[in-house]
Amino acid sequence: MKTTYFFVTTFMALASCAFAFDPSPLQDFCVAINDTKTGVFVNGKFCKDPKLATPNDFFFSIKEGDTSNSLGSKVTPVTVNEILGLNTLGISLARIDFAPKGLNPPHTHPRATEILIVLEGTLYVGFVTSNPENRLITKVLNKGDVFVFPIGLIHFQLNVGYGNVVAIAGLSSQNPGVITIANAVFGSNPKISSQVLTKAFQVDKNIVDNLQKQFWLDNN
Template identity: 70%
Template sequence: MASNYYFVTIAILALASTVLLVHASDPSPLQDFCVAVNDAVDGVFVNGKFCKDPKMAKAEDFFFSGFLTPGNTSNPVGSYVTPVNVMQIPGLNTLGISMVRVDYTPYGQNPPHTHPRATEILVVLEGTLYVGFVTSNPENRLFTKVLYPGEAFVFPVGLIHFQFNTGKTNAVAIAALSSQNPGVITIANAVFGSNPKISDDVLTKAFQVDKNVVDYLQAQFWWPNN
């Protein structure tokens, strides 16, 4: 009898592990592709989008031409993110991948942020970037590296990470993310630029600062570069 309980326990743990793995990233597609469309007429709803009839798909559904165009970095943070996800390439729907191009002015940065649905791998094409991420509580360990052209760095899914151009020239990076729609939460924007505002009582206690500091931060314009 004891051995039966043992095998049942192992089976439950195995099933739980499988469920966790299944939900760790975008669902696996059960067809070659599912080009996203806004029109629900005769469409099939898959992974948050309606699918075009596969017979009507064309090469343009899988194409994007804007990665050679630098982004406008004349903003307070000195960077610009050009996304290529399911909104730009409808053919990415159900494929579980997307990309971004990030342009940085000298000393510009992609501020601390997270992608709730994706791991990111970033490759530097031009310039020098100081990059890093912070692990979850209670360790809160910081991993950092200075990257040069041709070097890559991985930011695990959901963890706060950043990039900062330490050079005197512009920098450019390309990143791939393990979701067709990875999402982004820029920390300063979310905490101090929420609409409506988070209560002063909450933020003063959370950050252990005076109310005037919180009011000052909430009065700033937090640039939505992502």
């Protein structure tokens, strides 16, 4: 009986480890295509024949982002949607441009940890830990500084300098996703019931109604 119990316990532990992370790809690359007739479905995308891969499958040119909007920021993502060769490789990045006082508003990446490096300027950055602590962890970053935002946690970046800021963010997923908090809560389609939001935020219905009437900018 003890032997059986030990075997079952060991098996369950090994099974838990086996499913704790995505398996590594078993090929050099898997360039994504939309052709369902000739491709093989892998990790949400169909893959072209590796012999047909070209340099452009692994290339993307990032331009300076247009920050002339109400947030004063622009995120230019480089995910599997921009570089098809990223499929199955588990990484992506983004360029973030900030005008003076520009903000990348509180948001989360449900599928990735983010590591950010400031190339030019000064950023005030931070993230909030999960319930029940909800502790705010912040830092002012200058050129060359690096900061990490753990997977799934709400985080933000604000230009607190006098000039423009450029930052590059690396993400541990080919398609990290992004949920901008204000957009999701007050700009959903259809709208979340005001009864839900007034009780959740403990505010008057008029405040909720006014927030839901706003245009919630997507800077991605």
